[in-house]
Amino acid sequence: MTDAEWVVVRPLLPVPGWMQGQGGQPEAYCHRAMPDAIGYLVDNGIKWRAMPADFPPWHRVYAFFRRWRDRGMVREFHDRVRGQVRERAGHDALPTLG
Structure with a gap:
């Protein structure tokens, strides 16, 4: 993921509970590595x-993905990115046909 892509993606990711004063421990892996790892998995069909050793351990990446999926964040993330792309192209954020 490029720096420009990360600038768009970062605000769309959930804020960890410990950063919101809800307790818990700081997460051991960078959030930027998680979408990169998931994208690699999807792109390469592995x-x-x-998961290559360049990424966090597969079980941690899967735990992030599962948590985001179970909370509906994967769909929300997709919908937000789609809306931003459509607006930049001069269309309404939500498709009206199809």
């Missing part, structure tokens, strides 16, 4: 356990 299995979770085949």
